[in-house]
Amino acid sequence: MDMATARATKILPEQVAAESGVTGVGRRLNVGVMGAGRIATLVHLGNIIGHRRLNLKWITEDDPQRVPVVKDLFGLQNTPFFTSSDLPELLSSKDLDAVFIFTPTGTHCSLVCQSLSKGKAVFVEKPAGVNLEEIRSCYEHSEKFGKPLITGFNKRFDxxxxxxxxxxxxxxxxxxxxxxxxxxxxxxxxxxxxxxxxxxxxxxxxxxxxxxxxxxxxxxxxxxxxxxxxxxxxxxxxxxxxxxxxxxxxxxxxxxxxxxxxxxxxxxxxxxxxxxxxxxxxxxxxxxxxxxxxxxxxxxxxxxxxxxxxxxxxxFRESYANEMDHFIDCVNGKAKPLITKEESVxxxxxxxxxxxxxxxxxxxxx
Structure with a gap:
């Protein structure tokens, strides 16, 4: 059993762990990141860049002053940065597996639904929308397009x-x-x-x-x-x-x-x-x-x-890492989302x- 499997088995409840069945690293997922602000730089970007099952393809950030800061902070001189206006083309890429959304909350629902409709799995920082209607819409898109949606309630993975x-x-x-x-x-x-x-x-x-x-x-x-x-x-x-x-x-x-x-x-x-x-x-x-x-x-x-x-x-350093592993397992069909539509609603x-x-x-x- 590899370390990623051991960690996933440890952190998931019994019913989810039994279904995960992860047996190896497999193909690295090609992913994009939307937003390089506070939560992205404090927690998520480091986990994404250092994860052996992820291949970071691009980052979108609409604040031009943030781009050189983030590039220097994480050594991302070779990673392309775009703005949100480029997302329609970026999301149309057939070799893109999933996206991480760390933008302001008011943009979450639109970006989640847009990404799911393009066949991309989605991890979004909490909450997935600004109100009940938006959050329900996000999960309905997940069901309609058959792609997992994970909302970042990280205490679940502690x-x-x-x-x-x-x-x-x-x-x-x-x-x-x-x-x-x-x-x-x-x-x-x-x-x-x-x-x-x-x-x-x-x-x-x-x-x-x-x-x-x-x-x-x-x-x-x-x-x-x-x-x-x-x-x-x-x-x-x-x-x-x-x-x-x-x-x-x-x-x-x-x-x-x-x-x-x-x-x-x-x-x-x-x-x-x-x-x-x-x-x-x-x-x-x-x-x-x-x-x-x-x-x-x-x-x-x-x-x-x-x-x-x-x-x-x-x-919550460990829980954020566990959360990332769980999302990857869901994208690969090795686990079911621990955070359900009914619970999020x-x-x-x-x-x-x-x-x-x-x-x-x-x-x-x-």
Whole structure:
């Protein structure tokens, strides 16, 4: 078994791993990348360039100032860069297998549907669209043209989160009573990014908490909630000036009795803080924070730990690599997408109800 197969087997749930059947590297996939901005350069481009099963054919980037920066950063002097106006011709290439979409969210749906209609498999950073209608359209195109679509909810591919979800689905904690999800970012993104992330006024929900909502949907097997109540505040004066919250708590209630709390902050001074707890009638399953180093220094005065990871590229380094392997296996027909249409649509529906609660400042019912 090669290393890629071993990793895929490790990170996929039992039912998906059993279907993957990867036996070798095989032909390298020819891929294109759309967008060379923040998430592409922090995480994805390095994984794509260094992956032995991928052959990067081109990158599109509409900001001419980004092109020389990205070329120098990754040593891509021989990789052609284009603009989005060149996409119709680029996507018509018969030897192109798949595309990665890392452009602003408002462009995702159009690019996803255009790529799928040209017979290309698609990996798109979350979310696949700006609303429920767009996300449903993306998955309908995937079904119509028979090509896989993977949305980048990377926590799905992190071993601690997977182990907890597996335990819950195997009834190891009994009937779920409460779920608690915590996301506290580090370092705080730039104000330019925070001011432009979306136009809803609740980017903290659509950009950060959306990952935890995806986990909630996965745990509950896409059950529809009964209600959601979103409460926000801007402690940062600059963020208050451009109308974006830096702190949020959401409470979600299910008809079966499950109560979920999601607390999110744009900045934690002590490091990147990501936790999850599922409390049930028979026990508890939890994901706690890894530290930069597992060593502990203990003495009569107490114990000293290293700090938490600085940010998401460090904390989820392995999950991003696992996510990439899974997409490749789906393109090669060796696995089925772990993130389904039903789950993505439910996550989008919950986000829309959450935004409605944010605007109305009261609980909203489904």
């Amino acid at each position: 071993s601690p989160y997977q182990n907890v979800v597996s335990a819950v689905h195997n009834n190891e904690v009994g009937d779920i009573q409460m779920i608690r999800l915590t996301s506290r970012d580090s370092p705080k993104p730039s104000y330019d990014f925070l001011a432009s992330i979306d136009t809803t006024g609740c980017g903290i929900l659509t950009d950060v908490t959306v990952h935890d909502i995806d986990m909630m949907v996965w745990i509950t097997k896409a059950e529809r909630p009964e209600s959601i109540y979103v409460i926000t505040h801007a402690h940062d004066k600059k963020m208050a000036e451009f109308g974006e919250a830096d702190t949020m708590v959401a409470v979600v209630k299910y008809k079966c009795g499950i109560i979920v709390t999601l607390d999110t902050s744009r900045y934690a001074a002590y490091g990147y803080d990501m936790r999850m707890e599922v409390f049930g009638s028979d026990g508890l399953a939890a994901v706690n924070n890894p530290h930069v180093s597992p060593h502990v220094i203990a003495g009569v005065g107490g114990e000293t730990l290293t700090r938490l990871n600085e940010s998401f590229p460090q904390r 439910m996550t989008a529906e919950i986000i829309e109800k959450g935004l409605e609660s944010f605007r109305l400042k009261r609980p909203v019912y489904f």
